[in-house]
Structures are given as C-alpha cells and as structure tokens.
Amino acid sequence: MTSYTMSNRVKPKSLLIHAVMIVCCILFIFPFLWMALTSFKTPQEIFQWPPRMFPKEWSFSNYQEVLTAVPLLRMLLNSLFVAVAVTAGTLLFSSLAAYSFARLRFKGKDLLFSMYLGTMMVPLMVTLIPTFVIMRKLGMVDTYYALIVPGFFGNAFGTFLLRQFFMTIPRQLDEAARIDGCGYFGIYSRILMPLMKPALASLFIFTFMGVWNDFLWPLVVIQTESVKTITLGLASFQGLYTTKYHLLMAAAMISVLPVLVAYISSQRYFIEGITLTGLKG
Amino acid sequence: MSKSKANNKKKSMAESAYGYLFIAPNLLGMLVFVIVPIFTSLLMSFTDWDLINAPRWVGLSNFTDKMVHDQQFWVSLKNTFVFSLLTIPLGIAVAFVIALLLNQSIKGVNLYRAAIFLPVGISMISISVIWRWILNTDLGILNYVLSLVNLQGAGWLSDEKYALFSVSAISIWKSVGFNMVILLAGLKGVPSHLYEAATIDGAGAWRRMTRITLPLITPSLFFVSIMSVIGSFQVFDLIYSTTSGGPGDSTRVIYYWVYQNGFKFFEMGYASALAWVVFIMLFAVTLLQMKFFGNKVNYEMD
Numbered sequence: 345m346t347s348y349t350m351s352n353r354v355k356p357k358s359l360l361i362h363a364v365m366i367v368c369c370i371l372f373i374f375p376f377l378w379m380a381l382t383s384f385k386t387p388q389e390i391f392q393w394p395p396r397m398f399p400k401e402w403s404f405s406n407y408q409e410v411l412t413a414v415p416l417l418r419m420l421l422n423s424l425f426v427a428v429a430v431t432a433g434t435l436l437f438s439s440l441a442a443y444s445f446a447r448l449r450f451k452g453k454d455l456l457f458s459m460y461l462g463t464m465m466v467p468l469m470v471t472l473i474p475t476f477v478i479m480r481k482l483g484m485v486d487t488y489y490a491l492i493v494p495g496f497f498g499n500a501f502g503t504f505l506l507r508q509f510f511m512t513i514p515r516q517l518d519e520a521a522r523i524d525g526c527g528y529f530g531i532y533s534r535i536l537m538p539l540m541k542p543a544l545a546s547l548f549i550f551t552f553m554g555v556w557n558d559f560l561w562p563l564v565v566i567q568t569e570s571v572k573t574i575t576l577g578l579a580s581f582q583g584l585y586t587t588k589y590h591l592l593m594a595a596a597m598i599s600v601l602p603v604l605v606a607y608i609s610s611q612r613y614f615i616e617g618i619t620l621t622g623l624k625g
Numbered sequence: 626m627s628k629s630k631a632n633n634k635k636k637s638m639a640e641s642a643y644g645y646l647f648i649a650p651n652l653l654g655m656l657v658f659v660i661v662p663i664f665t666s667l668l669m670s671f672t673d674w675d676l677i678n679a680p681r682w683v684g685l686s687n688f689t690d691k692m693v694h695d696q697q698f699w700v701s702l703k704n705t706f707v708f709s710l711l712t713i714p715l716g717i718a719v720a721f722v723i724a725l726l727l728n729q730s731i732k733g734v735n736l737y738r739a740a741i742f743l744p745v746g747i748s749m750i751s752i753s754v755i756w757r758w759i760l761n762t763d764l765g766i767l768n769y770v771l772s773l774v775n776l777q778g779a780g781w782l783s784d785e786k787y788a789l790f791s792v793s794a795i796s797i798w799k800s801v802g803f804n805m806v807i808l809l810a811g812l813k814g815v816p817s818h819l820y821e822a823a824t825i826d827g828a829g830a831w832r833r834m835t836r837i838t839l840p841l842i843t844p845s846l847f848f849v850s851i852m853s854v855i856g857s858f859q860v861f862d863l864i865y866s867t868t869s870g871g872p873g874d875s876t877r878v879i880y881y882w883v884y885q886n887g888f889k890f891f892e893m894g895y896a897s898a899l900a901w902v903v904f905i906m907l908f909a910v911t912l913l914q915m916k917f918f919g920n921k922v923n924y925e926m927d
Contacts, residue, residue: 358730358731361729361731362731365723365726365733365737368723368741369736369740369741371798372740372741372743372744373740375755375759376755378755378759378766390764391764393764393769394769395764395766395769437650437651437654438651440647440650441647441651441652443647444643444644444645444647444648445648448640448641448643448647449637449640449644450641453644456648456652459660463659463660465907466659467855467858467859467903467904467907469859469880469884469900469904470662470663470666470897470900470901470903471659471662471666472887473662473887473893473900474661474662474663474665474666474669474897475658477665477893478658478661478662494654494658497650497651497653497655497658498650498654499654499655499659503651528643529643532647553746556748557747557748557749559749559861559865560861560884563865564888574748575748575750575751578750578751578754579750582750582754582866589761592754592757592758593755593758595754596751596755599750599751600747600751603746603747603748604747607739607746611739614746615738615739615742615806618745618803619806619807619810622803622806622807622810622848
C-alpha cells in the first residue's frame with residue numbers, strides 16, 4: 345500500500361532522475377561511440393572542422409591498415425591464452441589453499457594466514473623489480489611463461505576471498521561426507537566446490553579482467569611483437585602512430601570490442617561478480 | 626581406548642599432511658613471486674645496482690642523500706597527492722549521488738547501472754587512447770562542443786596548467802562505476818523499515834541521510850575509500866599512455882617515477898627505495914583511514 349501511494353507521489357521526481365541518468369549515460373557511452381564512429385572515417389574527415397558526427401562513407405580501410413601494421417588479432421589471442429591460463433591456475437590453487445585454511449588443522453596455519461593477509465597490502469611496484477630479476481634468472485623474460493607463471497599459482501587475495509566463502513558453508517556437510525567414507529580431496533572436489541560456484545564465478549571474472557587489462561607487467565617483461573598482449577600491443581601501436589587518430593580508433597576498437605561483447609551479453613554477472621568480490625574482500 | 630587414541634593421532638597427522646599438500650602450490654607461488662621479492666626489494670633499496678654489474682651496498686644513502694635531493698621525486702610526490710585529492714573525494718561523491726538516484730524505485734535501473742559501469746571493465750590503455758582523441762587540442766570533439774557555446778577550448782593534455790586535472794577527470798570517469806555498484810549494494814542493505822520509522826517520527830530527508838543512510842553504509846564507504854587510495858597512489862597506465870608524465874613534469878606521479886628509474890635508467894636500487902617509500906606512505910594512509918572509519922563502522926542489522 346505504502347509503496348503504491350509513494351510511487352504516485354514521486355512521479356515528477358522520478359522524471360528528473362531519469363533525465364539526470366540519461367545525461368550520465370551519454371557521458372559514459374559517448375566516448376566509446378565516438379571511437380567507433382571515428383574508426384570508420386578517412387584521414388581527411390578527421391581533419392575536417394567542424395567535425396561530422398557520422399562518416400560520409402563507412403570504410404573498413406583503417407582496420408585493414410591497422411591489422412597489416414600490427415598483429416592485433418594475434419595479440420588478442422595472446423591475451424585470451426594468458427588470461428585463461430592464469431585464471432584456471434588461480435581458481436584451482438587458490439581454492440585448494442582456501443579449503444585448507446578454512447577446514448584443515450595443521451601447525452603454523454595462523455601464522456601463514458596472517459602472512460597472506462600482510463602481503464595483500466604490499467603494492468605491486470615493490471615486488472615488480474625483484475620478480476623481473478627472478479624471471480630473467482629463469483630465462484623466461486619475453487616468453488609466455490613470463491606472463492603466466494607469476495600468477496599461475498594463485499594469489500593471496502583469491503585465497504582469502506575463497507576462504508571467506510568456504511567458512512560460510514556448514515561443517516556438518518564435511519562430517520556427513522566423512523562418515524560416508526569421503527577423503528579430504530573428495531570433500532573439497534565433490535561436496536564443497538559445487539557449492540562454491542557463485543564465489544568461483546566472481547573470482548573468475550575478477551582475475552580474468554585483471555590479467556586481460558594488466559599493462560605494467562607485460563610492459564616490463566615483453567618486447568617481441570608476437571608475444572605481446574592486446575593492452576601492450578595497443579600502447580606500442582599508439583607509440584608509433586601518435587596522432588593518426590583514425591588508425592588509433594580502429595586499433596582501440598579491436599581491443600575494446602571483445603570485452604564489449606562479453607560485457608553486453610553478461611553484464612549482470614560482471615557487476616555482481618565485482619560487487620561480491622568487493623564486499624567479501 | 627589407546628587404540629582409538631592412536632587412531633586419532635593418525636587421523637590428525639593425515640589432516641596436517643593434506644593441509645600442507647593443498648596449500649603447497651599456492652604457497653610456493655607466494656614465496657617465489659611475493660615474499661622473496663618483498664625482502665629482496667628491501668635489500669635492494671640499500672644498494673646501487675644497474676642489473677649488469679654486481680650490486681654495491683650503499684647503506685641508507687638512497688634515502689638520505691639521493692631521494693632528498695631528487696627534485697623529480699618531490700614533484701612526483703606532490704603530483705600524486707594532488708591527483709589523489711582530486712580523484713578520491715570527487716570520485717566517491719559522484720558515485721554516491723548516482724547510487725542514491727539508482728536506489729529509487731524507477732524503471733531502467735539495470736540499464737543505467739550497466740552503462741555507468743562499462744568503463745570499469747575496459748583497459749586503461751584503450752580508455753586513454755580514446756580520451757586523447759576527445760581531448761585533442763585542435764581536432765578534439767570537446768573543444769568543438771565548447772566552441773558551440775562560445776567557450777575557449779584548451780590543450781587539455783598538452784598544457785601544463787590543465788594536464789593533471791584532465792588525467793584526474795579521466796580517472797574519475799573510469800572508476801565511478803566501480804564505486805557506484807559497491808555503494809549501491811550498501812544502500813540496498815539498509816532495511817527500509819528504518820526509513821519508515823524515521824519518517825513517522827518526523828525525520829526529514831537530511832536527518833534520514835545523516836542518521837540512517839550514512840552510518841549504515843560506512844562499511845561500503847570504507848571499502849571504496851581504501852580502494853580509491855590504493856588506486857590513486859598507484860596510477861600508472863593512465864599516465865603512461867596519455868602524457869608520459871609531461872608536459873614538463875606536470876603529470877609525473879610517483880609510480881611513473883619508480884618505473885622510469887627502474888626500467889629506463891636501470892637504477893634498480895634507487896627504484897626499490899622509491900617503491901618502499903610509496904609502500905610506507907600507503908600503509909600509513911590506510912592506517913589513518915582505519916582509525917577514521919574504525920569507530921564509525923556499523924554493521925548491517927537484521
């Protein structure tokens with residue numbers, strides 16, 4: 345009843361809210377739209393003043409030129425490969441460690457766990473140089489290994505996050521499974537992991553996005569074009585074609601489009617995944 | 626009796642063994658790529674090392690001598706603080722207002738939320754490339770729009786006066802969506818009967834805001850402010866791909882200066898010293914935030 349009368353009363357107010365929100369949306373969407381439109385324009389149209397909203401003729405020649413200059417599609421595949429590998433490793437190893445922290449008793453557990461928490465505060469810049477030196481010693485610089493290995497074994501944040509979720513599952517489930525003759529690994533893989541799906545999905549999105557968008561680490565360890573990830577590839581493309589905005593926008597389109605498609609098809613999971621990760625983390 | 630005791634002992638030994646086994650790969654990764662690097666970095670900060678020759682122990686001189694006299698260090702520190710002071714309060718305030726609006730019962734909330742969240746998922750490099758074009762001095766669409774309303778455009782990224790403000794604006798634009806969804810989740814957690822009760826007691830909108838909403842979403846605000854501080858102290862991709870620290874020194878931030886020292890000048894020792902100073906400052910600010918929010922954090926009630 346109350347909500348009915350309220351929604352009647354706030355009609356003009358909700359109109360105002362819609363107006364504000366539509367302006368907001370334009371502000372957040374227009375840059376991407378402008379990128380898309382520019383990517384189909386000719387160099388002459390770029391220099392035209394006043395600028396035209398839509399290209400006179402939609403041409404794909406910018407894309408052709410970009411793709412022959414820099415192997416951006418290869419770089420997209422590199423990003424995909426690296427992100428899938430790191431995310432798979434993180435989900436497996438962080439969930440195993442998280443299960444251990446949440447359920448099993450062993451000496452030094454509390455100490456180890458506080459060490460994990462402590463490292464979460466250390467900025468990447470502190471570990472960057474020594475990690476680079478280690479990768480050099482291992483001879484992995486400028487290879488896929490450099491991009492995958494440091495993140496492959498999971499991280500403190502992922503372990504911490506999943507531990508929090510394991511803690512919310514009642515222990516009676518473990519005990520019942522034990523009585524039925526289930527071992528520790530069986531409890532982890534057959535009883536608890538199926539219940540962890542929402543948490544795992546959140547960590548999946550969080551980790552995948554983090555690796556896909558990572559820039560500083562690839563910048564430091566990769567020089568070879570064919571090993572570069574898409575973010576690094578786009579940055580070096582920008583270094584070469586600083587002011588050729590028609591080409592830059594086509595390159596940016598290629599880097600943004602896969603993410604955009606994934607986002608539009610599953611934005612609810614994106615947002616809920618990030619929110620869940622944020623609230624528990 | 627003794628048999629079951631032995632059994633128990635065996636069981637707990639098996640449990641420990643599995644405990645270590647399950648943790649082992651994760652712990653190994655942590656040791657090699659986090660713990661060892663942290664301590665190595667601390668040691669390196671007391672050396673002079675160019676990656677080629679053997680590191681030379683120089684004691685505290687990276688801190689007491691080199692850093693103190695490093696003009697660029699102080700400038701980048703100042704720029705980092707200005708950037709933080711511009712982006713953190715504004716980024717949270719804008720996100721909070723949007724979250725409040727989206728918490729009303731209106732149609733299309735999911736659509737609005739999705740649009741505003743969009744930049745969060747896109748890489749900073751792509752976003753920088755796009756904004757460089759929009760903010761371009763001669764051909765940028767922003768200066769064109771300004772000219773339509775008879776305003777003088779500017780070299781948003783190429784003028785020392787504006788560059789730091791422009792990168793701050795881009796940063797806010799990218800992070801508003803993240804702050805907004807966290808704050809919106811916080812707002813959704815405030816039980817509506819509290820508002821109803823307060824309204825019946827004659828509390829106005831302002832009192833409801835300061836007495837109910839703000840206290841109850843302090844955990845979300847706390848989280849968002851911690852994340853904002855961490856993000857703004859470590860801004861790098863944005864600077865690298867828009868201004869490279871210029872024009873002049875106007876957008877050189879501390880993280881960029883660490884990167885340059887390490888991977889452009891190959892001053893590994895000094896770069897490590899700088900990184901540790903950033904770490905200590907970040908730690909101090911985080912402690913301050915915990916103190917500030919500590920006695921104000923209220924947890925959800927049922």
